[in-house]
């Protein structure tokens with residue numbers, strides 16, 4: 001569970017430590033691109049504030065928080081987009097006393113989607129915080145919030161996760177291990193992204209096909225064979241670029257002798273074949289080229305053209321840099 005992983009992280013422990021010291025701020029902004037981590041942090045923070053023992057998970061207050069039924073925890077912008085009248089309602093509610101406790105929590109999910117009008121309304125509560133009212137927000141990026149809002153919140157950055165945690169989380173949720181491995185490596189530390197990948201159809205097959213293509217594409221004649229196969233289609237091309245990039249990153253790491261975490265897994269034989277003939281400089285150049293191809297897709301260049309260029313660019317990077 002993401003919540004359990006989060007509770008082991010310094011960011012959560014520090015939040016609870018401050019609570020125990022009686023240092024509860026009246027507005028928090030948790031920032032992190034992974035929406036699932038953000039949601040988990042908000043609900044764990046709600047429980048930690050309401051629970052007599054700071055988030056035990058089993059008491060009446062904790063259970064009410066996790067069941068979304070705590071009378072003093074108000075949730076905004078999660079199932080329904082928060083509008084100006086919701087923000088006005090929040091301001092009114094914040095002035096009232098709590099039902100069960102002296103504290104009322106106003107938790108705002110997906111705060112990067114709040115309009116400036118809504119944010120301006122919320123400022124009132126932040127500028128003159130009513131006794132016992134606490135605002136908790138999660139946003140993917142802090143830049144989406146007005147500077148006036150940002151200056152009145154305590155900003156806490158959420159962690160990105162290591163590949164192993166993401167992989168284990170996917171397996172716990174029932175993903176087959178091959179898919180969990182690929183998806184977690186693609187996701188760059190985001191549970192949300194990894195889950196989205198894991199649910200994509202044909203992920204593992206396409207991953208294997210990209211390996212196969214890169215291992216077998218030794219010259220331009222080989223490349224032509226792949227250009228009109230069904231791997232470079234509008235729906236698959238981005239994924240092919242992603243896969244190619246992570247494979248080339250491992251080639252680069254091998255060539256450079258860098259002891260970094262590998263992105264691919266159990267593919268040493270294929271990796272050696274793909275890396276054959278590459279220098280570290282060539283691999284680095286190939287990665288840059290593949291990355292640059294994404295902008296061709298933005299301007300609607302045909303996927304098979306992008307695919308063809310990808311294969312030729314990789315070959316060119318390999319041969320050009322070998323000689324110099």
Ligand SMILES: [Zn+2]
Pocket residue numbers: 051052053054055056057058059060061062063
């Ligand atoms: Zn509790």
